[in-house]
Amino acid sequence: MMQNKYVRGLVVxxxxxxxxxxxxxxxxxxxxxSSDEAYGLALQGxxxxxxxxxxxxxxxxxxxxIYVLFAEAEMFKIGTREVVMMAIGAGLYGVLSWVFNIxxxxxxxxxxxxxxxxIPIFFGFAFGPTVGxxxxxxGNVLGDxxxxxxxxxxxxxxxxxxxxxxxxxxxxxxxxxxxxxxTLQWISAAVLAVAVILPIVSPNIVDPWSGEVANFGAWWxxxxxxxxxxxxxxxxxxxxxxxxxxxxxxFIVFGAIDMVNNGxxxxxxxxxxxxxxxxxxxxxxxxxxxxxxxxxxDKETTALVVWGTxxxxxxxxFAAMADIWINGYSFTTAFIGEFIPAAGPNILFxxxxxxxxxxxxxxxxxxxxx
Numbered sequence: 001m002m003q004n005k006y007v008r009g010l011v012v013x014x015x016x017x018x019x020x021x022x023x024x025x026x027x028x029x030x031x032x033x034s035s036d037e038a039y040g041l042a043l044q045g046x047x048x049x050x051x052x053x054x055x056x057x058x059x060x061x062x063x064x065x066i067y068v069l070f071a072e073a074e075m076f077k078i079g080t081r082e083v084v085m086m087a088i089g090a091g092l093y094g095v096l097s098w099v100f101n102i103x104x105x106x107x108x109x110x111x112x113x114x115x116x117x118x119i120p121i122f123f124g125f126a127f128g129p130t131v132g133x134x135x136x137x138x139g140n141v142l143g144d145x146x147x148x149x150x151x152x153x154x155x156x157x158x159x160x161x162x163x164x165x166x167x168x169x170x171x172x173x174x175x176x177x178x179x180x181x182x183t184l185q186w187i188s189a190a191v192l193a194v195a196v197i198l199p200i201v202s203p204n205i206v207d208p209w210s211g212e213v214a215n216f217g218a219w220w221x222x223x224x225x226x227x228x229x230x231x232x233x234x235x236x237x238x239x240x241x242x243x244x245x246x247x248x249x250x251f252i253v254f255g256a257i258d259m260v261n262n263g264x265x266x267x268x269x270x271x272x273x274x275x276x277x278x279x280x281x282x283x284x285x286x287x288x289x290x291x292x293x294x295x296x297x298d299k300e301t302t303a304l305v306v307w308g309t310x311x312x313x314x315x316x317x318f319a320a321m322a323d324i325w326i327n328g329y330s331f332t333t334a335f336i337g338e339f340i341p342a343a344g345p346n347i348l349f350x351x352x353x354x355x356x357x358x359x360x361x362x363x364x365x366x367x368x369x370x
Contacts, residue, residue: 005068012076013064017056020137020156024052027141027151035148044153050326052153059157062318066129070168082131089123089135092116094142101147106214107341108207108333109323110149117346118353120163121308125354126361132163136315154326158319162346165311169303181306185234188309191317192227192347195340196220198332205337208329216336222344230309233351237301244352248278281356296359304358308350316343 024041031038046053067076096116103113120139124132137160141151169181203217229243255272320339323329329338 009064009067012067013060016063016133017060020059020153020160021053021056023138023141024056024151024153024156027145027156030142030145031148031150034146038145038148039150039152041151043150052151055153055157055322055326058322059153059160062157062161063133066164066168070129076128076130078130082127085123085127085131086134086138089119089131090138090142093119093135093139094146097139097143098146101143101149105341105345106216108205108209108214108329108337109327110144110152111338111342113345115349115353117162117312117349118308118357120159121166121304121311121350121354122357122361124163124165124167124311125169125304125307125358127167129164129167132165132167133160134163136160136163152319154322155319158315158317158322160315161318162311162315165314166304166307169307181303184310185231185302185306188306188313189227189231191313192223192230192309195223195335195344196227198336199223199340202332202336205333207337208327208333214337216340219336219340219344223340226344226347229348230305230351234302234305237298237305237355244278244281244356247348247352248275248281252279296355296362300358301355304354305351308354309347312343312346312350316346 028038028040032040041052044050044052048054070076093116096119097112097114100114100116101110101112105111105113120132120136123135137156140156140159144150144152144155197220199216199218199220203215204213205216206212207214232239233243252272252275255275316339320334320342323338324331324334
């Protein structure tokens with residue numbers, strides 16, 4: 001019976017739902033210990049449009065469909081190595097997400113700047129969709145819990161999908177699959193183009209919590225940069241070391257503007273630390289660009305960029321659109337006020353930093369003789 005992929009899919013989906021439910025419970029315990037104002041499962045309720053169990057089951061259905069579609073692939077196999085990578089990746093993503101959660105991004109919900117989004121995308125691409133999903137989902141549970149925010153199942157599933165989707169890339173790295181990568185590239189570009197246009201057409205969003213009108217019109221600049229970087233990296237992948245340098249400059253400018261407007265704060269400190277780290281990375285990458293490109297060919301870079309972008313779009317899109325039912329948002333509020341602020345910076349970090357992680361991993365494997 002277990003040879004039937006539909007039956008196996010049910011087992012995998014049910015196991016994932018139970019496992020994520022346990023992780024949410026653990027996350028709630030950590031969040032309650034971190035803050036008296038944590039938004040726990042009891043406040044959300046189990047059933048109904050905003051029920052945590054409702055969305056856990058919906059996530060299980062999504063996982064079941066993905067498994068059935070790709071069940072014959074080796075990438076879904078789990079061994080000792082994959083379990084170890086799940087633990088390492090989830091721990092890294094959780095702790096580093098907690099660090100960056102103090103740097104908010106203007107939105108209608110709890111959105112923060114997360115350069116570490118490259119972690120679940122890398123783990124998914126390198127070790128398969130199962131590892132990527134666990135790293136993204138549990139890492140987000142852990143990060144939000146340590147921050148004291150609480151647990152948010154749709155965002156945990158969304159972060160899991162950010163790691164899972166790039167894990168499917170292994171099926172399309174052959175010559176026969178390159179055409180599909182190009183198709184996904186232009187689908188992603190079309191979504192980003194919509195994200196450029198909508199803030200121009202409808203810049204003012206009513207904050208659903210305060211009732212005040214917030215202007216999101218400036219986000220079209222950001223999304224245009226994201227679109228150009230994504231297309232530039234995927235069409236001319238060897239230029240990504242130079243784009244890393246531009247990202248460093250952007251962080252320095254952002255930190256300076258934030259400090260002028262808001263004064264010195266922990267968030268500003270984190271931004272400047274990230275800028276310093278990126279500056280070193282940009283120097284290192286540009287100094288060793290030739291050596292790095294020996295470990296990362298153009299085909300792999302393009303795949304990382306396209307699948308990383310698609311992973312963010314699918315994952316953040318799932319969470320943001322779910323909030324239409326959970327929080328009663330309109331489509332424009334969910335897309336402009338939540339999807340764009342969360343997905344835009346995430347895509348930028350994903351397409352620039354993930355290739356660096358992947359190249360370093362390949363080099364380490366070669367030195368270890370694996």
